[in-house]
Amino acid sequence: MDLHLKGKKAVILGGTRGIGRAIADTLADEGADVALCARNGDQVKDAVAALKDKGVKATGSSVDIMDTAALKAWIDAAAKELGGIDVLVSNAGAMAQGNSEDAWTANFKLDLLGGAVAAFDAAAPHLEKAAEAGGDASFVIISSVSAAETDRADSYGPIKAALIHHAKGLAREFAPKKVRINVVSPGTVFFEGGVWGNVKQGMPDFFNQMIARNPTGRMATPQEIANATVFLSSPVSAFTTGINMVVDGAISRRVNF
Numbered sequence: 001m002d003l004h005l006k007g008k009k010a011v012i013l014g015g016t017r018g019i020g021r022a023i024a025d026t027l028a029d030e031g032a033d034v035a036l037c038a039r040n041g042d043q044v045k046d047a048v049a050a051l052k053d054k055g056v057k058a059t060g061s062s063v064d065i066m067d068t069a070a071l072k073a074w075i076d077a078a079a080k081e082l083g084g085i086d087v088l089v090s091n092a093g094a095m096a097q098g099n100s101e102d103a104w105t106a107n108f109k110l111d112l113l114g115g116a117v118a119a120f121d122a123a124a125p126h127l128e129k130a131a132e133a134g135g136d137a138s139f140v141i142i143s144s145v146s147a148a149e150t151d152r153a154d155s156y157g158p159i160k161a162a163l164i165h166h167a168k169g170l171a172r173e174f175a176p177k178k179v180r181i182n183v184v185s186p187g188t189v190f191f192e193g194g195v196w197g198n199v200k201q202g203m204p205d206f207f208n209q210m211i212a213r214n215p216t217g218r219m220a221t222p223q224e225i226a227n228a229t230v231f232l233s234s235p236v237s238a239f240t241t242g243i244n245m246v247v248d249g250a251i252s253r254r255v256n257f
Helices: 018-029 041-052 068-082 101-134 156-177 195-202 204-213 222-233
Strands: 009-013 033-038 058-062 087-090 137-142 179-186 244-247
Touching: 009 018, 009 068, 009 101, 018 033, 018 041, 018 087, 018 222, 033 041, 033 068, 041 058, 058 068, 068 101, 087 101, 087 222, 101 137, 101 156, 101 179, 137 156, 137 222, 156 179, 179 222, 195 204, 222 244
Parallel strands: 009 033, 009 087, 033 058, 087 137, 137 179, 179 244
Antiparallel strands: none
16 A cells, blocks of 8 residues: 655654654655654664665654753754654653652653653644645654553553543644644554563563463564554545554453544
């Protein structure tokens, strides 16, 4: 299927590893030019070089997403370098666990205030311009099934739920401007060096318990989450906005209406 992404301009927050890197690679494979950011400058440099090898324009910088001024400045600079923004993807996540004040602050400032609110504020004028010219632009937020699954008080899930709520409000507000906002909520995702990769190494019994909980008998790959994200970001999904797409292999028990 042609996703009509060739020549589009995509900006990705948290685009050097795991899900974010798979999203960046998939967008580039579809012919989109890509700008990405992450904290690790060496990883940014390596990712940009690999994207350029795919024959697209690519750029990236080391950015602290909790520094909203720096984030907004980078998004504006990326738009200028790429020639606009058609697609914004926030894969940014503090991944702070627990109910401590520090965990709440980290998740709120990075995931919600930075990756969702500040990023969209900066990108919105560029997205609106792209939608006016081409009929479609999109913002996709990576959340988690933890938004609706819990066993204890923890800051991670409520912040992920807030992302979904915020996205729905943005979707209704910006629908008349043909700027779409959607959410992808993964379940457990495995890759070496990621959260579940580390759990497999350090806590193999718990890892096996989590595998057994999923009816598919496995965890998702980053590419499977990327496929859903890139589809939602594309003009092929032009009438899809305000949804939370759960990609979890049926590990969650909730029914979505």
